[in-house]
């Protein structure tokens with residue numbers, strides 16, 4: 607296994623963050639709506655992990671270091687884990703597992719459908735993120751994983767629909783997402799200067 611310490615560090619950081627979030631939410635139990643706080647934090651966490659995952663390729667191009675690509679899959683899976691927890695919080699704390707309410711909720715909050723589409727996309731990427739699927743799907747694997755750009759768009763739209771009036775926080779996420787997309791345009795990517803020399807081959 608390449609870069610075992612780096613992978614371990616990512617795992618610990620990825621693990622420690624939700625624990626901190628859970629701790630903080632537990633501390634605010636006396637607040638009006640701890641379940642909602644937890645759900646919102648997990649949603650923001652998922653979006654953050656999505657952006658971090660998407661920044662691995664530009665960072666590899668910029669630095670020439672292939673370690674960024676090695677941890678990319680793990681970070682993407684963390685994004686998926688956060689979104690699963692985000693949805694579970696919604697089902698438990700907001701919906702109260704009252705499935706009859708779901709149709710009413712979808713009419714009242716259509717942004718949930720946008721989020722659900724994003725989740726389905728993430729699910730497809732998570733189940734095909736292993737080497738076996740990569741080998742089986744061949745060239746189609748790369749095409750399928752381009753879905754990540756659509757997922758980012760859906761996640762940002764879902765978020766925008768919720769915040770509406772105060773766009774400051776949303777604009778930071780959207781700005782970073784937009785920059786990461788621009789850096790992927792071949793003509794732009796070719797112009798990105800390499801800060802240091804090549805120190806390893808890129809895995810994909």
Ligand code: HEM
Nearest residue numbers: 646649650652653689693696718721722724725761765768
């Ligand atoms: C089935 C899928 C999903 C459901 C049911 C869902 C549900 C929700 C709900 C109910 C809220 C709170 C809305 C409010 O404040 O009134 C929310 C917020 C949020 N969700 Fe989702 N969501 C889903 C998927 C996603 C996905 C795929 C992403 C991003 C990748 C995401 C990111 C966020 C973010 C960033 C927030 C805002 C947090 C904040 O206001 O601080 N969600 N979601």
